[in-house]
Amino acid sequence: GSGQRAVGGSTITQQVAKNLLLGDEYSVTRKLKEMVLATRIESVLTKQEILELYLNEIPLGRRSFGVQAAARAYFDKDVGDLDLNEMAFLAILPKAPERYGRARYHDLAITRRNFVLDQMVANNFVTAQEAAAAKRQDLGLVQQRSERSADAGYFLEEVRRQLIDKFGETADDGRNSVYAGGLWVRTSLDTELQLAARDALRKQLISYHGNRGFTKPIATLNPDNGDLTSQLASSNISINYEDWRVGVVTAPGRIGFSDGEEFALSGGPSSLAVGDVVAAVKSGSGYAIRGVPEVSGAFLAEAPQTGRILAMQGGFDSRLGSFNRATQALRQPGSTIKPFVYASALDHGMTPATQVPDQTFCVWQGANLGDKCFRNFGGGGGGVHTLRWGLEQSRNLMTVHIADDTGMDNVIKTIDRMGIGKYEPYYSFALGAGDTTVARMVNAYAALANWGRQNDGSVIDYVQDRDGKVIYRTDRRNCTGCNMAEWDGQPMPRFEVSGRQVLDPRTAFQMVHMLQGVVTRGTAVRLRSLDLPLFGKTGTTNGPTNAWFVGGSPDIIAGMYVGFDQPRNLGGWVQGGNTAATIMKRFIEATKDRWQAEDFVAPPGVRMVKIDRRSGKRVSEGTPSDEPTASIIWEAFKPDTEPPRATRSDEIAAKRNEILELIRLARQGAQRAQANQDGVRADDFVEEQGGIY
Secondary structure (H helix, E strand, O other), X not given: OOOOOOOOOOXXXXXXXXXXXXXXXXXXXXXXXXXXXXXXXXXXXXXXHHHHHHHOOOEOOOOOEOHHHHHHXXXXXXXXXXXXXXXXXXXXXXXOOOOOOOHHHHHHHHHHHHHHHHHHHHOOOOOHHHHHHHHOOOOOOOOOOOOOOOOOHHHHXXXXXXXHHHHOOOHHHOOOOOOOOOOEEEEOOOHHHHHHHHHHHHHHHHHHHOOOOOOOOOEEOOHHHOOHHHHHHHHOOOOOOOOOEEEEEEEOOEEEOOOOOEEEEEOOOOOOOOOXXXXXXXXXXXXXXXXXXXXXEEEEEEOOOOXXXXXXXXXXXXXXXXXXXXXXXXXXXXXXXXHHHHHHHHXXXXXXXXXXXXXXXXXXXXXXXXXXXXOOOOOOOOXXXXXXXXXXXXXXXXXXXXXXXXXXXXXXXXXXXXXXXXXXXXXXXXXXXXXXXXXXXXXXXXXXXOOOEEOOOEOEEXXXXXXXXXXXXXXXXXXXXXXXXXXXXXXXXXXXOOOEEOOOHHHHHHHHHHHHHHHHHOOOHHHHHHOOOOEEEEEEOOOOOOEEEEEEOOOOEEEEEEEOOOOOOOOOOOOHHHHHXXXXXXXXXXXXXXXXXXXXXXOOOOEEXXXXXXXXXXXXXXXXXXXXXXXXXXXXXXXXXOOOEOOHXXXXXXXXXXXXXXXXXXXXXXXXXXXXHHOOOOOOOOOOOOOOO
């Protein structure tokens, strides 16, 4: 009769029905539905279970729903770790969720909290002494966070882009648009892995930058367009690294910040101009300039069984620019492409023990161009070796011979089928000359770890509209029989296998098994000390302009590269093995508890056979070992492709090759030492990895 909306009058069960199922429509019809549904809920759930539902769904302020979220929002603790005074504070929030957490209502919150403590004493939940001790405590609320729980700007921008593609941007695009639809989005982001990925990439970029200091401004503002600090504030350029700040040069030797404050600036070069946007750090009463690394890169981690992207870092800091190098930058992958050349060879009759020449390979390009001859990195080559050895040592000449024997048409079909890119059948593409992205390479390696079954990479799990209805989910598999009214006595219904088969499961496992050798004794050997079942491949392109690593474990696949946005020489010492693999090592060390010790499992149809590692011949004596120098190893073969047993002459030849290899390595060591003394690079310098052409 008052014309105002009535409040109160609902039981806990009715509020559960309203919050979870019926929404907030104000009508007699909704109230009747609420009562009927509440009766049904009470017929199947206990009071304790209903209260649990209620406490996990109600809004409690600071954008938190449920007591666990509120415990994090107000005290930065899990709900099970709260003290008595903190529990009592959460208990007062349902009455006025947005009031008691504010500073101006501090005294009112204390009074209300103490009332709750008195009620707990009166109802024998706590003793009077415990309540008195809790009353002596202040509220102890943590400052409300204005930033996200994880520094995941590149990831969240990718989510935003995909949502706009699916639902539109504004209300004119439909009721479920990104900025008008009130969408709830569940993403695949793993905050622990995200922070580790960010820090690992940044540390390597800072390390490469070294003592170069300031190189160029982040951006440049035009003084003719008005106040520079106001322009900076509206540009949204900032940085989240240690205690650095982004400012703009307002006058020679002066820096201004987005809050309007100005200070003296030291350390800037003479080329610094008014309007230049730079990073700076507090130094005395002023600020000292800092150099943001000009070199950049990207990192992406994915779960191979689902395609869920767990971490994504598309550069040094998304606040400096939204260009996401993990998904948008087209780069040459170098030797990280080689596993798919070898996979194509395994699908067309070769085995890991097949002998391939490490010898000159030339292609006649016509009278005007003559021969195009490929080479190994640092030159050298000779003899014949197993596919495994060629992959572990990243031999370019062997890779081109393998591509030629397999047929480049078959090779590019495999690369295309893995989603890496569509290339012409030229030999240089077998060495990584074609452009691709980190996201594509990681997804392709994820298929290797998943028995050749590929799931599209995804950052969104599902989307709900403002009423809680799921309007999109990435996993669209059906579970036939999951919702049957009664059990029919048959085995439990299960989801069908996700993804699509893009590679023979046996071939995929053979590649993973060979790529484990890259970590054990090949170009990614620096990862061996982690003592985990890892596989992967390094890559370095001409110049070098890109340094790559892609690989991981049965549960996490990661890929990364380092390079300038406008590709140029990184320096002769830069390799995938010493630059990108270092990022991977730091990433794993920071998240070691997330990496399992269980090894990769072979699919049906794979036979493990003892072979001589150098000759590839089958052996009957000796014990296989995972040691880097082991002469006998387990190798994975498809049925009826196992190599013949070694003869005595094979053993003599293998021993001879071993001695020659030791002599060659000794000579190279001496040449390297002499080159270091002379301050030059030896002509046949052996890089840790190949992949240039």
